[in-house]
Amino acid sequence: MPQPIIVIDGIEPLNLTGIRQSVGPLHALLRECILDGRLAPGTVLSQVALGRQLGVSRTPVREALRMLQEEGFVEAEPNQRMRVASLDPSALDADYAMRITLECLALTMTLDGFGTRAEREAKAQLTAMRRAARAKDGEVWFAAHREYHRLLTAGAGEPLRRQLEALADRSVRYIRITQRLDPESWSEAGDTEHPAILDAVTAGDRDAAVSRLAHHLERTALRVLAEQAPDYEPEAVPRAMALVSAGPSPWGRSRPARGLR
Incomplete structure (x- = not known):
């Protein structure tokens, strides 16, 4: 008896006419679904079920999942299935510690060449973020946010930019x-912090720019950790902040109270 098609909510079939065995579209789709939360942590990913749902054979599905495993987004199970990687507070702590040190480094490599065109583009992304927040359009907001941070680090070399991405x-x-847990206030802090970082960059104030960027990343990390793992005590992020010598936070208290949204 043929196995039933197991439909995973949030994944639409791909139109792969002419490229049914292409790994690229499969990898891109599954990766985006993991990043935006449609594929929640812990979700089991059956090669057979995914192949049936998306209209492809198991071979490209297996290769796409292998690529996602190498990126750390999925984990292998003994039964040859894959599972979306669980949320790991120590991994997030480490990732943000690396972001603080490397992104601040990339910012210092960008400052001297940050001209009027880059300033104009960065301001356009800030406007896009504000409009998207008012419209509650998370996809547009995250795209503009990504581009804003890319502009702040554009002067770094390609290997460093790849690591940051x-x-x-x-x-x-x-x-x-x-x-998604707190959609009403998710952009409020950024509305203040992002323009302040840009002001320091355009003024050529290296110390203020580094401090504001570092504390912006720190605040984000500590808030997410407090939400997702309230019993976890961050270690890497505070050490990274000490390394960049960012000084006191310009945003006030960095560590949110347990459970505070």
Whole structure:
């Protein structure tokens, strides 16, 4: 008896006419579903079920899942199935510690060449974020947010930018899940912090720019950790903050109270 098609909520069939065995579209779709939370942590991913639902054979599904495993988004199970990686507070702590140190480094490499065109583009992304927040359009907001941070680090070399993109992709899962828990206030802090970082950058104030960016990333990390793992005590993020010598937080208290949204 043929196995029934197991439908995973939030995944639409792909139109792969002419490229039925292409791994790229499968990998991109599954990766995006993990990043935006449609595929929740712990979801079991059956190669057979995914192949039936998406209209492809198991071979490209297996390859796409292997790529996701290498990126840390899925984990192998003994029965040859894959499971969406669980939320790991220590991993998020480490990822944000690396983001604080590397993104601040990339920012210092960008400051001297940050001209009027980059300033104009960054301001456009800030406007896009504000409009998206008012419209409660998370997809547009995250796209603008990603581009804003890319502009702040554009002066770094390609290897460093690739590392930052990978770290941002891993951490955005946690941010999106937290945002879904509290959709009303998810952009409020950024509305203040993002323009303040840009002001320091355009003024050529290296110390203020580094401090504001570091504390912005710290606040995000600590809030998400408090939401997702209230019993976890961050270790890597505070050490990263000490390394960049960011000074006192310009945003006030960085560590949110347990359970505070």
